Amino acid sequence: xMPLLTTKxxxxxxxxxxxxxxxxxxxxxxxxxAVIGPNGAGKTTFVSLISGRIQPTSGAIVFDGADITGLPxxxxxxxxxxxxxxxxxxFANLSAYDNVALPVQLTxxxxxxxxxxxxxxxxxxxxxxxxxxAHIPAGQLSYGHQRLLEVAMGLALEPxxxxxxxxxxxxxxxxxxxxxxxxxxxxRNATVLLIExxxxxxxxxxxxITVFNAGRILAEGTPEAIRDNAAVQDAYLGTAx
Amino acid sequence: xSEASPAKAYGxxxxxxxxxxxxxxxxxxxxxxxxxxxxxxxVFAMGYNMLFGYVGLLSLGHAMFFGAGLYGAGLxxxxxxxxxxxxxxxxxxxxxxxxxxxxxxxxxxxxxxxMIVTMMFAQVFYLAIxxxxxxxxxxxxxxxxxxxxxxxxxxxxxxxxxxTVRYMAALGLxxxxxxxxxxxxxxxxxxxxxxxxxxEERTKMLGYDTFSNKLAAVxxxxxxxxxxxxxxxxLFGYVGSxxxxxxxxxxxxxxVLLGGAATTLGPLIGTLFMYYxxxxxxGYTSAYLLIVGIALILLVLFFPKGILGTIRQRWLGWxx
Numbered sequence: 001x002m003p004l005l006t007t008k009x010x011x012x013x014x015x016x017x018x019x020x021x022x023x024x025x026x027x028x029x030x031x032x033x034a035v036i037g038p039n040g041a042g043k044t045t046f047v048s049l050i051s052g053r054i055q056p057t058s059g060a061i062v063f064d065g066a067d068i069t070g071l072p073x074x075x076x077x078x079x080x081x082x083x084x085x086x087x088x089x090x091f092a093n094l095s096a097y098d099n100v101a102l103p104v105q106l107t108x109x110x111x112x113x114x115x116x117x118x119x120x121x122x123x124x125x126x127x128x129x130x131x132x133x134a135h136i137p138a139g140q141l142s143y144g145h146q147r148l149l150e151v152a153m154g155l156a157l158e159p160x161x162x163x164x165x166x167x168x169x170x171x172x173x174x175x176x177x178x179x180x181x182x183x184x185x186x187x188r189n190a191t192v193l194l195i196e197x198x199x200x201x202x203x204x205x206x207x208x209i210t211v212f213n214a215g216r217i218l219a220e221g222t223p224e225a226i227r228d229n230a231a232v233q234d235a236y237l238g239t240a241x
Numbered sequence: 242x243s244e245a246s247p248a249k250a251y252g253x254x255x256x257x258x259x260x261x262x263x264x265x266x267x268x269x270x271x272x273x274x275x276x277x278x279x280x281x282x283x284v285f286a287m288g289y290n291m292l293f294g295y296v297g298l299l300s301l302g303h304a305m306f307f308g309a310g311l312y313g314a315g316l317x318x319x320x321x322x323x324x325x326x327x328x329x330x331x332x333x334x335x336x337x338x339x340x341x342x343x344x345x346x347x348x349x350x351x352x353x354x355x356m357i358v359t360m361m362f363a364q365v366f367y368l369a370i371x372x373x374x375x376x377x378x379x380x381x382x383x384x385x386x387x388x389x390x391x392x393x394x395x396x397x398x399x400x401x402x403x404x405t406v407r408y409m410a411a412l413g414l415x416x417x418x419x420x421x422x423x424x425x426x427x428x429x430x431x432x433x434x435x436x437x438x439x440x441e442e443r444t445k446m447l448g449y450d451t452f453s454n455k456l457a458a459v460x461x462x463x464x465x466x467x468x469x470x471x472x473x474x475x476l477f478g479y480v481g482s483x484x485x486x487x488x489x490x491x492x493x494x495x496x497v498l499l500g501g502a503a504t505t506l507g508p509l510i511g512t513l514f515m516y517y518x519x520x521x522x523x524g525y526t527s528a529y530l531l532i533v534g535i536a537l538i539l540l541v542l543f544f545p546k547g548i549l550g551t552i553r554q555r556w557l558g559w560x561x
Contacts, residue, residue: 102436103447106447157447157448
């Protein structure tokens, strides 16, 4: 089966620092892939290269068989790559409804229908449990709800690849359980690339795990294989006392 | 936004238009003429608000778009002898083409650089008018003769120098642009413009080509300002270079700030308020600009969102 996304020799330097260093990566359709690694390992830079927020120094990115290395961000979104931010960046002065209406109105094929827009927005809000807060300005939502709104905006784009950058950061434990269910639900229709620090979440969700360290891929495999990998334990998980 | 009750919003705007219509029969001669002028200039302010209020782009060069309409229409009618509708269309076209070119160049910058670039282009436009004095009349300007300002429909004709005709023409243009901006603001395109203002990077990450959206907004804004300029030339008969000077780039900014940026009726209220304050104070003292300045400072201190912006924030959240 052809991978949905591959990178070949992907690199990005900031001054002398090679934040992402010659990464070859492949992501299969329909999988939930977790990317883990210590702080500064290059995880966020790596997904920013995929989403087009920053340009690579060298290397290539292929999505669904087409080279997208030179495409601007908005064009990649239209191809089906959605990115939800690590730092919540909803439109604080717009209502939750308007926040989600922006991605929905982009995907509507029937650009005239008001009913279709409303249905699309409410469906995304219902899936994330925000339907009863549709008319509250996003900036007045609780932090957890803002994170959910961020995900609602991502899935309203009907992406083929949804990149979630540390989605559970700052959430309470009870919220995290709902979140895991939500990601499973999303993964029925989309491939998910998940950057996550919370190891229980990663172990529950991921089909495979990629471990980054110092801008390179240190290891890749099933959750069990990664847990038992000695190099990963040294770099990231810490050795048992 | 588009979820707020449409009937209320359209009702309010049609009410304002009806009120202006009735005022035509009630106002004494002097205020009748002044209000016609204010409505034409409020169109200028609405064009400016489109870009500044909704997209968050602060231009200091909008006098060139007003000037493009003013001179586009004025030169067509004086030098080429075109009819009134053709001259108006010429003014619109000049504004649309100029704003497209300026937009393509100036939108490569943002923030302070955008302000400076638009201001410099406007200065070039202003100096070009003075330089080509043989056609433009230089700093003397040109007067559009009365016989040229008559709209002929076969046997009947409308004289734009007649106060009532002039008032109704100004009201017609004002109403059209007001309802158009209301429709744009409430549309999906309007939602994208506000998103660009709030967070352009995020808007790109939702799949929007923000450059194209901003460029379209510059062209819409510039063309509305040119419509105001063209109407000014045809209704008031004077085409002067002072209308292209930097003062006329600052004025729409002040009108919009006063009335309330990103409100559809704010530009009218701001323009009206400023003219009213100048009118009242100049009756008492020759230092009226000092009083206008103090009034502006007080407004910015206590109503930073402008008159309508404050009303919307405190009492009427549904105002578009």
